[in-house]
Amino acid sequence: MNHRLDLTPSLFALTVVLATVIHFPVLRCQKTRPYDICRQSVKCGNIQLEYPFWGSDRPAYCGHPGFQLTCQSDVPELVYKSVNYRVLDTDSSTQTITIARNDLWTNDCPEYLHNTTYNSTLFNGDNFDQQNISLYYKCDTNIPGGISVPAGHRFSCNVNNTQSDSYFYLTNLISPNIANFFVLCDSYITVPVNQSSAARLATSGASRSDLSSALTAGFNLQWTANDDECEQCIQSDGQCGSNSTSPDLFACYCTSGNFSLTCNNVGESGGSSKTSSLSIVLPIVGAVIAGVGIGWAIFVCRQRRKKRTINEASAAQTESKAILTKFSSKRLTSDDSNFTSSIPSFPTPRTSETSREFGKSSYFGAQVFTYEELEIATDNFNNSREIGDGGFGTVYYGKLLDGREVAVKRLYENNFKRMEQFMNEVKILTGLDHDHLVKLYGCTSKRSRELLLVYEYIPNGTVADHLHGKLANSSSSLFSWSVRFNIAIQTADAIAYLHQSGIIHRDVKTTNILVDKSFQVKVADFGLSRLFQNVTHVSTAPQGTPGYVDPEYYQCYHLTDKSDVYSFGVVLVELISSLQAVDTSRHRLDINLANMAVTKIQNHKLDELVDKSIGFETNGQVRRTTALVAELAFRCLQQQKDMRPTMKEVLETLQGIQNDDLNTQKPEVVDIVVDDGGLLKGQHTEPASPESGITNKLVASSVPNSSSG
Template identity: 75%
Template sequence: MNFHHLIPKLLILIITQIRWTNSEGFYDTCSRSFSCGTISGIQYPFRRHQDPPECGYPGFELNCDQNNLPTINITNITYRVLGIDPATQILKLVRGDMINSCPQDLVNTTINHQLFDYTPSYMNISFLIGCPIPFDVEGMISSFFCTNIGINPVILVPGATGPGVCKTSVVIPSPVGFTGLVEVLQDGFEVKWKVDPGPCADCIRSGGLCVSDISRLATTCACPEPPLLADTCSNSKVNKTDVGLSPPSSTSSPTSTGSSKTSSLSIVLPIVGAVIAGVGIGWAIFVCRQRRKKRTINEASAAQTESKAILTKFSSKRLTSDDSNFTSSIPSFPTPRTSETSREFGKSSYFGAQVFTYEELEIATDNFNNSREIGDGGFGTVYYGKLLDGREVAVKRLYENNFKRMEQFMNEVKILTGLDHDHLVKLYGCTSKRSRELLLVYEYIPNGTVADHLHGKLANSSSSLFSWSVRFNIAIQTADAIAYLHQSGIIHRDVKTTNILVDKSFQVKVADFGLSRLFQNVTHVSTAPQGTPGYVDPEYYQCYHLTDKSDVYSFGVVLVELISSLQAVDTSRHRLDINLANMAVTKIQNHKLDELVDKSIGFETNGQVRRTTALVAELAFRCLQQQKDMRPTMKEVLETLQGIQNDDLNTQKPEVVDIVVDDGGLLKGQHTEPASPESGITNKLVASSVPNSSSG
């Protein structure tokens, strides 16, 4: 039990409970309806910027200007609010950068699909900006000039379309059957908000005021009398016939105020007492367990000494050879002699994996000597070892032997024993779950991790060997392994360059399934996000929803690392570039790929390297989309990489090389506008009648 982590969480729980039980101010502070700018009669789930967060649902904050339209920020784009219809839950918006003009911010229109949906009466249209003259494209609606952006001409076409030979494109929703540019620029588009109106309606009928429970992302009811927060104010003495759009009186009698505070204390004090008692009991249990564990270790020491003596007799010759070089050897199988030494070995199995004794792994790793440590995997330290049968192994020693670790231990064994793929690390066996420590025994991969070669301890010594062709093959083999996992119903959840091992021929072995979860065992909303900073899917961080697209995002970061040789997170970089994924998206969007690419791979001197790197960068961009629905599947990622390798994409779109390399494109675009996020650098036109939802 880790109390130095538990106590702060308990304190937060207490503070949160006190805040909510002492929340009589919500009923008086929040408004039933309010005016914002030129729009009046606005109700929950909206709130004004200056209102407490609980007065509105998260994501519905309005910025008010007395003489102008209110604005709302959705996915980092500012929209002006043209109208709000609470009866139909329709919100009419227009981009703030394009009233009476072409879009000044050259990014696609996006919305938060957790909160909003486009209404069916809208379709995508695209502004193709900076097109050559003359220019003609199928379905062209009109051609015009936009003086406000300084890049002309601008072509208007239906559907979500990439820039092609134009400099960039911007996708926006437009009314189906629109007749003129004015409709597109001034009339905006409609979205329907998705907050369930039922709880708020029940609250209002009971005389309460709709507010938001931020901790649960749910609507709750603020009441004038205890209980101050509830689903409905069923016991409220409010005259329900008076509940309308007029705000309630902010005055209250001393008696009611006193009773509210007394009620708050009556709720808080038992909670505080229970928490303190729980901490005390937990601490007592912890101390008892520590004493028992120490006694058990002392009792076992004599037996272990005898076992070590027996094992050392058989292994002394092997351990006094050149183990320190950690050289590779051909794996063999248990011999009769080793079977005599360990009766469990070869006879006992766990989900089909061989069971080792703790003592023989202790000998194999030289008592888990620090000099044998080769890495920190998920939940445990990894040591180099050599078994009595001559096999070189990597032994993962889990940090703690408690119920949580036991669950992870069983999960990893179960998953690994059911998999068979050339580019997944193989599990040889494990200790018994009743062992003093939980240990996993993997095949040993002798050449470090991809991270070691890109920006770690092997970066300088292997720079000449770690060419672009080697990196590209690593990308394909890793994608192949992850696609196989997804096909098997497994999400890796911790895809990163430190979990991609390479042998001396730079063949990939994907490792560390400590965070893996089987699809069928994952609920709709998973537990709190786990994983490595810099690699975790941002949508997973926000809503805890786990999908195979979470691995796709992480793999996108790996692709950028292969291109740039930069770490996923580096606090020594500029604050806007600390996160490599954000940095890459910005560079690619602004046609500055040359500022991202590692110069040592031959990007500036080799045309073939330049072409494939640009295509891989485009694929990485697609993987790094904020919204999971805009990312490809791992199968599609693998097929794209194989297509690049087979030169299929080159024959399909020869313009890419001319545009990107000769005209600057992503390479020299210091004075060009950002590229369309949806299109990257491709020249294909993908029409769609569904409004665009890519991340800008």
């Protein structure tokens, strides 16, 4: 057996060499050079496929990896991230392509909703005068009064066998009022349209037929694909293409051979005769080396596989015995009365396994867990252990064998961005260290059967649970104003730390603010977070939670750190009012809490906003600090980002209120008015006696007033 194993690689290598030498003259005679193939363009319908495009009968090495086209019934299609685009026209002289959404070509009510996306490193749409149109699906049939949506902009769609209202609107023309109405729609997508189509859709008389015309007219993109290299190659009488073994590398195909830059660099080899000889000899030498290398690789791999199989079998047997011994000798029970199942855990993965999974990737500085040990820790992801259900995954309670209580996030399998969110959250959290940010214990391998993230377990729910959720009634006596105020300071401290670290959280809300049993804050959920250097682009799909999304980001698609400031302003109003950020059961003008708060504060009706249970009407100190926090929330909720403070300023203001730095005389009289610039200013007067109450233009006349003399 051993002799046969040693001879097999040599025989294989010899076979490869002989086959290559015997067939090489035949291959030379066939003249199937890449130069000859790539110089022939392929036609699909009215479109000529030339570099950088490839597909159909045009091989991949004649184009660029990101420009594959398929020819369906004489219609070229470009596929990118699950969306098919019909290619309507191409212009090689200007490197321009006109495309249209194939799923919207004959039906503006597609079965699956996808936003319009494209690879910004290959395509650029900013050089064309075109606009985005937003299509909203399955909307409320009743338009609130005061909101005007042109009748022609409404069209009917069959969603899940149910007819529902849908709307289209030019994105940059959506006013805040209309945006509040569109929050009630189930989903929406954005699609670029050319300027002439946009002009028609902007009119009040625009109809569904105008929408169909705009969608089939398409939009323009300009491509970029090794432009300088390709131009030099063409000038040297070559054909542009890609390296067949490394498609990301440019190749210049010439009559005399294949080169990395231009056909002219053949001269550096000493002339055409020498090049011709080299073109015959080099492939033969390469085949010999490749054959020997392949044979040796097969031999080494077989030896390593045999050794690894023996080692892993031994290790698995040892682990199994250890686990069985633990189970037989001791019955584990959970410390938490809410859970009845015991939660054993597998040992921490061996260092060799971790390095084999991740190599030296900078994304993974945390411990790597196996799927099986987390499956056991969560009792096979038992529904009774579910403690949260977010936009990207379900969170389960678990307990490791070392006694640590953990929260295990299981990312949804149908979320096509789950790998990006998984790696994004691991990358960010492993580089942070702050008392009020949730700690990441580890994760599974990105090659695991499921993507799982393991956090420290915070046992007292979220701020939303205590304000208006499942814990609101049971914890009302404990969730005092002083507790809420401390939560505001600690949350602001955590977000300010993120901004100082160059990170935008992007999804600040009360359901992402966890509290322990002493109501200490842990900010969580960094799946949407972005580094500052990565948010200078304009996104086609603003992400976040309705009610918390910065209106300027919603309208302009430009994300900044001030977007977190706006979201934190909503959190402050929730802490003051105990109301939800969006509640369709409220009056139509008060569905959006941010708009409701701004209106109440501007009209000096703070008492109509404040939760009475915090002692606003009976405690002068609570009234004073609540009014100052309301002032700060008003500043955070300004429509224009430049009018909002930074998170550092927000934190300093809250700390100042706590330390009485904003009012060293501790007056009971607070007069807050709105100036011409739309900001709140505090005008403090002489203190009054505690018995006389408070004069506050934000408080209704039902509260006893005193003279401000």
